Structures are given as structure tokens and as C-alpha cells.
Amino acid sequence: MFKRITGNARACLVVEPLFILPYSMYLPYVSVYMLALGVGKTQVGMIASLGLIVQIFTSFISGFLTDRLGRKKALLIYDLISNFPKYMVLHICRYFKRVS
Secondary structure (H helix, E strand, O other), X not given: OHHHOOHHHHHHXXXXXHHHHHHHHHHHHHXXXXXXXXXXXXXXXXXXXXXXXXXXXXXXXXXXHHHHXXXXXXXXXXXXXXXXXXXXXXXXXXXXXXXX
């Protein structure tokens, strides 16, 4: 069955687990890490919800970019753009304890 799949669909089947597996491995520990830094439970929930909401809207942007630029170029641009806010949120979480 895998041999019948070609093009972008085949590339997605091969590459997607490389993104999902590491994300799934560290995601459960992000909330524990934030709690250890002193972030409140409500704030952890808001941060997690914000991440999911951003994913919903950026999926439309990434679809448009993929159609316009092609899979490889769009993936490079999207990875560069999407990773920066993630790291900023984790960095900002360190200072929630001092503010609240």
C-alpha cells in the first residue's frame, strides 16, 4: 500500500512522525516544568490553550504557503516562524512567578 502513495502524501507519511514523536515526548512535561517554575495552574492552562489556538490558525497559513511555495520551502519557512513563539512562551513563563 505504501508503494502506491506518491508525492507529497508519501513525504508526509515519512516525515510527519519525525515532528510528532519528539513533540509528544516532551509535551506532558512542559506543564510540570512550568508548575515547578511557580506558574499557576490557571496560567498553565491559558498557555496550553493559547498554543492550541495558534495551531488552528496557523494551519490555514501553512496550507496557503504550501500551495504557493511548495512543500520544502514552505516547511522551512513555517518551522522558522513557528518555533520562535514556542521558545518565547517558555522563556516568558519563567517570569510569571515574579509578576503574580
